[in-house]
Amino acid sequence: MKKDQVTITDLARELNVSPSTVSRALNNSPFISEERKKVILELAKKMNYSPNQLALSLLNKRTKILGVVVPEITSYYFSTAINGIQDKVGSSGYKLMISQSNESFEEEIRLMEAMALVRVDGFLISPSSNTLNYDHFEKIKDSGFPLVIFDRDCVGLEADKVVVDDYSGAFQAVEYLIQTGCQRIAHITGSTNLSTTQHRRKGYLDALQNNNFPILEDLIVIGDDSSSESGVACMQKLLDLRQIPDAVFCYNDAIAIGAMSVIRERGIEIPDQISLVGFDDEPYSSYFKPSLTSVWQPIYDLGLLSAKILLDNLEMEKENPNYRFEVLKPELVIRESSRKII
Amino acid sequence: MKKDQVTITDLARELNVSPSTVSRALNNSPFISEERKKVILELAKKMNYSPNQLALSLLNKRTKILGVVVPEITSYYFSTAINGIQDKVGSSGYKLMISQSNESFEEEIRLMEAMALVRVDGFLISPSSNTLNYDHFEKIKDSGFPLVIFDRDCVGLEADKVVVDDYSGAFQAVEYLIQTGCQRIAHITGSTNLSTTQHRRKGYLDALQNNNFPILEDLIVIGDDSSSESGVACMQKLLDLRQIPDAVFCYNDAIAIGAMSVIRERGIEIPDQISLVGFDDEPYSSYFKPSLTSVWQPIYDLGLLSAKILLDNLEMEKENPNYRFEVLKPELVIRESSRKII
DNA sequence: CTGTTAGCGCTTTCAA
């Protein structure tokens, strides 16, 4: 069914010239007479010729395709990062092959292998939460593929990485809660495997210690994942404590939203009785009632920078394993769900 | 920097056999001795050989790559559709090349052309809101690329299409508002170019007429786009009317959320004074206060079905232009932002 | 300036 594409040989035959001459005309090489060039280009347009990138790629060993693997494409977070990646590479003529691992380690490997077969020029990967072993990344690197890890860190892996300073974001948030007079600050976490979860938790703990607050294990609830449903479940646990918290720092906005609904159901006032803080600053967070205080992340920039680093690697063809580790700064956005500074 | 890949010729040379023999071993052709086959396969594994898909694609004229273009990847809506597409094609070994047009007609053309050059096997397109001319689609079809249009219809274009019955969704929503006693039902639209906007508006109008309600032009506000900001602006206009509406049917949830915030600011009660209905049923809609009544769309299935149709076309290699037009049914999800049936 | 040749990595006749 697919019509045969017009090839350079078709054009050559038509005009009784050699394929190389046609090629020269098409790439406007200086070694061709203006006349011929004109005729050839006209015919090319007339016959609706378009070069076969496949043949070119085979020749140049470059596909101008970049492989992107994210845990889930549906999340605001990762789709925004992809947005940044796309905006960066689009102008350089790179195309994106995108897939989601669904937080599956095996799927991540499978996807990367498939992309390697297509000979993508490089990889932009945000590892799944179940990726605890980095052999596949090492293998990809050994095969000569440039690789940039973004958003989630892989401790111990040598590679270019771009992440957000989760520690700082969490620290800022909890410091703020303390300054506004909160005394019993709880924390709902996300998937424990993730570097982001660990850093945010550390930020929470350090902010408490820094202010000589006791660490109360009861007030730290481990979520199954980072969904609103998990937020609901975890907040219920917190409200079932004999002494409930007067503030909750959540791993992300989704959790915070779930928590908010539970707090409301129980007739507890936000922020008067409980201050609530999220992380990510999703678009709708300012529209909740009360609007959600959250830690904004430069996620679009994260995509942009990751892509830039990959492109740099592609151009430099550098041999020196001088890996970059870029850390972007998040910012606390204060809204109604937390008390004001007294 | 990129290491040279091990080729079939490398293996052949190593073992002093011909490349064709190696090829036969790798594809376990019957015309090869078991012995040789074993030796070759072992060496292949040892040398970490992997076939070059590029060469294969050039030979077979099939890349096993599908091109996907959506207006914006960041929206919950389209990323969920992509999710469905991915789940459908992944198991068949197809890879996805995904791009967003950012609602730009020119960008859409540019992206499709670039994908055509890479010789994707087919296209899954959700047209931009500025795509009013379908020449590029016709051209792609003429070149022999299978094409499936999804979510947004292109009236007059002959192609496989999968859409949601927006008319029905809107009709259901407005019927419901009427049944719950609303008298002055307003409508905030999205981008006027879109088939979805037109159908939802038509559903709104017909539901009114069906119930002998007058059409009041004042109560129909045209949004610039379908963002929450637009919802804010449009709702303000409605509340500035001498006689405000007692219900608002919004083009989508984002607009409804914006509208909700304005209504709240003015101290008007939802749903007692104004009922509010959205469209899309985004994940957070049930967490708003009040939770948002909305029209749920089978958007994941829409992606799934679109992909299935494309794959069918790819397999059938059919010549008969027997285009499919699939319409999926949405469902009204009633929550707190609308009154109950009396 | 232009044509011939070779080759990117692989498969598929066609002979042997």
Next chain:
DNA sequence: TTGAAAGCGCTAACAG
């Protein structure tokens, strides 16, 4: 069973 040769579409080196 195996190898040689041709070709997918294109470019580049080398003659002319």
